[in-house]
Amino acid sequence: MNILVEDTIPYGAEYFEGLGKITRYSWQSLQPADLAHTDYLVVRSTTRVDATLLSQARNLKLVTTATAGTNHLDKAALDAAGVPWRSAGGCNARAVAEYVLSALLQADDNGHLSLPAATVGIVGAGHVGSALAALLNCLGITCKLCDPPLAEQGDHRALVSLQEVLACDVISLHVPYTTTGSHPTYHLLDATALAGLSAHQCVINACRGEVIDEKALLTRLNERDAPLFITDVFWNEPDIDMAVTEAAWLATPHIAGHSLEGKTRGTQMVYEHVCEGLKVTPTRTLGDFLTPPAPLHLRLSDSQAERLTLSDLKALFFSVYDICEDDRHFRQAMAESNQFAALRKAYRVRRECDAYTVIAPTSLSSGIRNQLACLGFEVQFT
Numbered sequence: 001m002n003i004l005v006e007d008t009i010p011y012g013a014e015y016f017e018g019l020g021k022i023t024r025y026s027w028q029s030l031q032p033a034d035l036a037h038t039d040y041l042v043v044r045s046t047t048r049v050d051a052t053l054l055s056q057a058r059n060l061k062l063v064t065t066a067t068a069g070t071n072h073l074d075k076a077a078l079d080a081a082g083v084p085w086r087s088a089g090g091c092n093a094r095a096v097a098e099y100v101l102s103a104l105l106q107a108d109d110n111g112h113l114s115l116p117a118a119t120v121g122i123v124g125a126g127h128v129g130s131a132l133a134a135l136l137n138c139l140g141i142t143c144k145l146c147d148p149p150l151a152e153q154g155d156h157r158a159l160v161s162l163q164e165v166l167a168c169d170v171i172s173l174h175v176p177y178t179t180t181g182s183h184p185t186y187h188l189l190d191a192t193a194l195a196g197l198s199a200h201q202c203v204i205n206a207c208r209g210e211v212i213d214e215k216a217l218l219t220r221l222n223e224r225d226a227p228l229f230i231t232d233v234f235w236n237e238p239d240i241d242m243a244v245t246e247a248a249w250l251a252t253p254h255i256a257g258h259s260l261e262g263k264t265r266g267t268q269m270v271y272e273h274v275c276e277g278l279k280v281t282p283t284r285t286l287g288d289f290l291t292p293p294a295p296l297h298l299r300l301s302d303s304q305a306e307r308l309t310l311s312d313l314k315a316l317f318f319s320v321y322d323i324c325e326d327d328r329h330f331r332q333a334m335a336e337s338n339q340f341a342a343l344r345k346a347y348r349v350r351r352e353c354d355a356y357t358v359i360a361p362t363s364l365s366s367g368i369r370n371q372l373a374c375l376g377f378e379v380q381f382t
């Protein structure tokens with residue numbers, strides 16, 4: 001079996017070893033001829049799989065992507081070639097949720113909003129939207145979820161309209177990029193929607209750049225009463241318009257989902273897809289590759305309080321993930337070299353809350369203990 005695995009896939013060689021002849025390819029180099037004898041193709045979102053790439057594939061049994069998004073897969077071309085495809089939905093949901101929480105905590109810290117009083121509107125209540133709502137619920141932050149496709153399928157949650165979400169203090173976008181179907185997301189936030197927002201609101205885009213009309217966004221962000229804008233994604237990546245970064249309060253190079261756990265879960269899922277195709281029982285797990293990071297020592301202003309104070313929460317959470325570090329590095333690196341794709345490939349190691357053990361004083365209240373557990377931390381006492 002010939003298995004072609006993109007070199008951006010962490011532990012790709014280790015996971016697939018023994019399943020066949022494994023070839024790692026650079027996302028920039030894949031050519032139609034490379035697929036002539038390939039049985040399984042394993043990609044991430046930087047490899048576009050279209051009719052041209054598939055034109056010489058004779059034996060291809062599956063294309064699987066270690067990402068949640070699938071807009072880099074031309075489904076019509078895959079269907080026409082009779083090649084099934086799969087994706088790793090949910091692998092990085094927690095990473096994106098932590099990215100958004102870090103953004104919100106920073107917005108509060110910098111006086112842009114009062115997080116405890118804010119209502120967060122979440123567009124797209126799938127893996128990421130649900131993980132974000134769960135994280136915010138741990139902190140008692142009010143959320144509203146909008147997801148017309150799920151509403152039509154009878155989702156049991158109280159889903160609201162896009163109009164209702166657009167009236168929230170924060171609007172966080174977590175939809176796939178689609179241009180067809182009953183609820184296409186291309187330019188979901190268009191000039192009209194953007195015009196309706198005020199300077200007291202904050203828009204976060206950690207899904208796909210194409211979901212916002214970027215031209216209209218740039219005009220709106222340069223107006224006096226513009227909403228605060230935080231973005232991880234851009235139209236036309238990797239050739240992005242740096243004017244968007246300049247107009248955004250925080251900007252990062254499409255790394256919201258790039259925690260070590262998020263990316264490795266993606267590898268785990270594509271490995272399982274290939275095993276299923278080969279009718280082989282998967283034997284490898286995340287624990288074979290990931291070791292726990294050094295524990296965090298919890299310093300609290302009041303360990304007996306029933307809930308973490310906002311400043312204690314910020315200190316703890318920023319030691320796990322501080323979006324401002326990524327924003328600073330992105331702006332500096334783009335000014336020096338303008339290498340968006342290379343910057344993403346070389347992204348630092350970032351861990352999720354549930355990788356960490358928190359060392360806490362024995363006097364810790366049960367309320368804070370529960371809150372830490374809800375955030376995903378393992379708690380140990382000194």
Ligand SMILES: NC(=O)c1ccc[n+]([C@@H]2O[C@H](COP(=O)([O-])OP(=O)(O)OC[C@H]3O[C@@H](n4cnc5c(N)ncnc54)[C@H](O)[C@@H]3O)[C@@H](O)[C@H]2O)c1
Pocket residue numbers: 068069070089090092093096123124125126127128129146147148149150174175176177183184185188206207208232233254255256257258
């Ligand atoms: N920045 C990153 O690193 C990063 C990481 C993960 C995912 N993403 C992006 O976020 C998207 C969502 O990820 P996910 O794992 O939650 O996917 P998902 O498929 O689990 O959830 C997406 C949800 O959006 C809903 N939706 C579709 N069209 C909609 C519309 N017009 N209005 C409101 N809701 C709509 C769907 O019904 C679904 O429930 C991905 O497709 C990907 O493009 C980005």
Ligand SMILES: O=C(O)[C@H](O)[C@H](O)COP(=O)(O)O
Pocket residue numbers: 008044045046066067068069070092254255256257258
């Ligand atoms: O769709 C996803 O899962 C994310 O956007 C993911 O972070 C994309 O990562 P990439 O494959 O571009 O490294």
